[in-house]
Amino acid sequence: MPEPDWKFYVNELMSDECACGRPKKPKFSFCYLCYRKLPHDMRRALYRRTHEGYEAAYDAAYAYLSESGGYDGDTGI
Numbered sequence: 001m002p003e004p005d006w007k008f009y010v011n012e013l014m015s016d017e018c019a020c021g022r023p024k025k026p027k028f029s030f031c032y033l034c035y036r037k038l039p040h041d042m043r044r045a046l047y048r049r050t051h052e053g054y055e056a057a058y059d060a061a062y063a064y065l066s067e068s069g070g071y072d073g074d075t076g077i
């Protein structure tokens with residue numbers, strides 16, 4: 001049986017490396033710099049639990065950060 005998808009999100013959450021490659025604290029979805037770039041609504045959505053909307057919130061935040069150039073180097077923010 002394949003691993004359920006939510007395990008990916010739990011692993012991301014508990015890791016000490018942000019999707020951008022900077023260090024982050026376990027139990028936080030993103031590092032502080034990425035988190036600061038997110039709109040208020042997206043930050044709040046990341047406090048949902050897995051199975052209760054967290055997966056979609058993480059995907060939305062990740063897409064937002066990717067599109068805003070957050071993973072293309074330091075934007076000076």
Ligand SMILES: [Zn+2]
Nearest residue numbers: 018020031034
């Ligand atoms: Zn980051």
